[in-house]
Amino acid sequence: MRALRRGTNLSRVAGFNEAVVIDAIRRARDGLSRVEISGQTGLSAQTVSNIVRRMLESGLLQEGDRVTQGLGKPRTPLTLHPDGRYAVGVHLDPLMVTIVLVNLRGEVAAHVQRPSPASAEPSEVVADIAAQVPLLLERAGVGIDLVAGLGFASPGPINTEHGTVLDPPHLPHWRYVPVADELAERLGLPVVLDKDVVAAAVGERWTGATLGQANSLFLYLSTGIGAGVAVDDTILRGSTGNAGDIGHLIVDARGPACHCGQQGCIGVTLSPAALVESAVAARVLGGAHLDAVRSADPARVDSSFAALCELVDAGDAGAVGVVDASAVQLAKAITTLANMFDTDVVAVGGPTWMRLGKVYLPRLDDLVQPGLVHRPGTKPVSVVGTALGEDVIAVGAACLVLDHEFAPAVSSIALAH
């Protein structure tokens, strides 16, 4: 069970049938008429009509203009009202803290980036986040009564049951920090904590590249590499909420040594530091960059990686060659995971992808398809870039709240009345 800390104004707005209706409308992007909702959900016309009326009154839905198509009866599409509900998303990352305010459609209404939390005391970072939230709301002109809650996305390991960040890498002061309780107390909002890749996968499914996809993967490429997995419309969290740690998946039998004792784990083969090391070995970057990436200081590693990316942007053939070669290893990971989970769509994001995706993406289709097994017929796996950009995890964190409030979960049947 995920921890959702109850604040002062928690109310699960949607019962099960309401959530089913919202889910159908959200997936349609262009909206659905009452008749279409009834057809897709199996709910009776009367039930749909009652639910829609209540949701129009409460501002969760809006009605479009009547459209006549061909000889059919005119239809009036219903869409989610963007201002019907909001959620705050926080992404804790060693390089920075990102906070966003997202509307019911998952669109970013306000955004702020705060300095690296790596050297600060967690209590200071939590206090800063709590201070930023009212400012974001003010900037967007949104009242706190419209905010369903705050989603907090952190690198693992975390304890989702207690809402505690345990001891993630590169965040030396973050040991057993009860972020959910502390933020809920300061803000009076319900707070949900999830792992960063889980949040991203939820966000892409709520509003992004894997919307409406029952079987999808989200691959996050950053200092660490992780995957968020959805199977049969369910996000896999695992026993402790820490599923998705793929850092030791071997993608290159002759790759660099990993501290785990293996060679060519994806974490050490495709990390920014490893790409910089490859670039130094190929004489694309000077040897001074080796000291930087071996310092394990995230900021120094990032600046050396930025130097490589600048060369790629400038079209430097050697730099592009280094990245191009690593596409083979990225494809290997995607193929293995897609085979394991029988996935239809793989979305890739994260800082490494934002900088190098334009090199990777055109290569991946050709590299991934030949390795796929168990794909009867011609249904290929499609590989796409994130639709949520740099803020994918922060947006995903906010979507955790929307998903909790409005997605039809089996557990909500018990809550419905």
Ligand SMILES: [Zn+2]
């Ligand atoms: Zn390893």
